[in-house]
Amino acid sequence: MANVNITIDGKQLSVPAGMTILAAAQQNDIYIPTLCFLEKLDPHASCRMCVVEVEGARTFQHACAAKVREGMVVHTNTEAVRASRKLTLQLLLSDHSVDCHHCLRIGSSKCSDLDPKFCEWCFMCDCEKDGFCDLQRLAREYEVDKLPFEQKHNTKPIDKTSVIVRNPNKCIKCKRCVDVCGKVQTVHNLAASGRGCEVVIGPAFGKSMAESSCVGCGRCVEVCPTGAIYCAEHKDEAVYFAHRDGIKTVAQVDERLIPELERVWKCAPGTVTKEQLAGSLKKIGIDEIVDAADGAALARAEAEQMLSVHLGNKPVILAQSLAAQKFVQKNWPDLMSGFVFAPSAMESFGHAAKAAFFPEAAQVKTYHVGPVGPDAAEAGESGCVDFAVNARELYRIMIRTGSEPNPKRTAEFAKLPTPELNPAFDPLFADADWQLDGESETVEIKVGRKKLSCAICRNLGQARAAIDSGAFDVIRVIA
Ligand code: SF4
Ligand code: SF4
Ligand code: SF4
Ligand code: FES
Structure with missing residues (x-):
């Protein structure tokens, strides 16, 4: 597509025609705040946080939805624009149970007095999103100290x-x-x-x-x-059991939570290591720590066994979470006898941990420490581990217990039994994360003389298409 010439905040830019103002700004490191916008999905343009001034336009434009035009001149941060965004935030917070923003402890609700670090130490506020909330972050950025409207206490x-x-x-x-x-x-x-x-x-x-x-x-x-x-969340219980005499604890750590932790600790990518996380978990009181890759290897070994039994007869669903399994059960109940479900990595870890480390212990508590996602739901429903601790919870636990990542406090990982894996299945089990868009990937694997067609589905929409097509022997579902 041809390019158009535009100016944003005095910067002359050449960007593809048809692009939104927001995308053009982001591509050129110009910050425009957003709330409702979600990259890769069509904009609703409902929150008004991204409004900008476009010369010649009679009203503010929504940068997430308005497209660039040849010669367009955009201002993203004028006084009028900032006032409009602040008003938007005041309106939103007037119809909101604000547990976090007006702080009794500090005795002041002025944003300029709020030290986010202090807030993180304080724990008086009562919101599960505190410290990780876009609305809170923007309210602080725009110094929403007062709400000029009557607050609705919903x-x-x-x-x-x-x-x-x-x-x-x-x-x-x-x-x-x-x-x-x-x-x-x-x-x-x-x-x-x-x-x-x-x-x-x-x-x-x-x-x-x-x-x-x-x-x-x-x-x-x-x-x-x-x-x-x-x-x-179960922060308090998780910490309580980690310290309690007579109860043994084992945690598996999924390193994909490290970028989330680095973001909240405001440190450069690559600063926090797995060994530091293990050191922190030991300080919190966890007895043994394993890498989530071990649980994944056990799950893979079980899946390989199922594949060798059912090869070519029934499609094997590699349900990498309970959510994936439930999705299939709800949508294809008539076909259920035709599917074979392989376990999730968390489930395999949960089954193996006690026998591997504390076969004689009266009580063992298991923890899965990983990124925000389906783990807590699976743990809560299936009980396959006792606690699924996400990055936000771990961050809060670390602050409470003084166990933040520290290069001088590292620990070794223990090992779950290592199963023998068949390299022929490697393409099927390659690293893959959930994604918002795109189509499933097709890979072919060869087991003995048989060739298997496999779909790697990175969201449930992709899984639906793969199952409906009836074209695959194996469908890996990342929910
Ligand atoms: S529940 Fe959250 S994501 Fe959904 S509409 Fe409300 S604020 Fe937005
Ligand atoms: S952290 Fe966010 S969601 Fe929670 S009370 Fe504050 S503004 Fe509302
Ligand atoms: S997106 Fe939320 S509401 Fe929808 S299935 Fe997943 S957990 Fe349930
Ligand atoms: S981000 Fe909400 S209107 Fe643009």
Whole structure:
């Protein structure tokens, strides 16, 4: 596509025609705040945080939706634009259960007095998203010290019927969760109902999460910019058992949480190592620490066994989480006898940990420490491990217990039994993460004389297409 010439904040740029102002700005390291926008999905342009001034336009433009035009001159940070964004935040916070922003402890709610570091030490506020919340971050950035409107103290019921908790009093109706659940995961569990100010985002027909068609993939939690959807946390219990005499503890660490931790510790990528994390977990009181790759290897060994038994007869679903399994069970109940489910890495770790380290112990508690995602939902529902601790929880636990990552405090990883793996399956088990868009990848593996066609699906929408096609012997589902 041809390029157009535009100017953003005095910078002359040549960018592809058809691009949004936001994409053009981001590509050129110009910051425009956003709340409702989710990269790779169509914009709703509903929050008004990204408004910018475009010369010649009569109203502010939404940078996430407005396309660049030849000769366009854009200003992203004028006084009027900043005032408009601040007003947006004030309006949002006036209709929000603000547990975090007005701090009793400091005796002042002036943003300039709030030291985020102090807040992280304090723990007086009561929001699961505190410190990880886009709305809070923007409120501090725009110094929303006062709310000039009457604050609505919403008391809509909090839905705690499932591990995925919904607090509608903190929802800003950005619909990110609706898009991820519907367009990406194809579960379509969440939707908007009601009108105007009374819009509620939740499962259809006012159902609770437990009654709904939610499969517990946790992706709505990942994309929600506030504390309106979160996974139930168990920080206190997790720490309590780590210290309790007579109870042995084993944790597996999924290193994909390291970038999330580095972001919250505000340190450069590559600063925090797995060995430092192991050192921190030892300080918290965990007895043995293993690499999540060990659990994944055990899960793979079980999957390989299933493949060798069912090769070519039944499609094997490598359900890398309970959410993946539930998704398949709910959508293809008639075909269930035709599928074979392989376990998740967390499940395999949970089964193996006690026997591997503390076969004689009366009580063993197992921990899976990993990124935000479906792990907490799976642990809560299946009990395959006692605690799934995500990056946010670990961060808070570390601060509380003085066990932040420290190059001088490292520890060795223990080993779960190492199974023998067949290299022929390597392409199927290559590293792959969940993604918002794209299509599944097809790989072919050869086992003995048989060739197997395999789909690697990085979201549930991709898995749906792969199963419906009937074209694969193996379908790996990352939910
Ligand atoms: S959702 Fe964000 S702004 Fe709202 S109380 Fe929680 S941390 Fe504060
Ligand atoms: S956990 Fe997954 S399935 Fe459930 S509501 Fe959220 S996105 Fe939808
Ligand atoms: S629950 Fe979260 S992601 Fe969904 S609409 Fe509300 S604020 Fe947005
Ligand atoms: S980010 Fe553009 S309107 Fe919300």
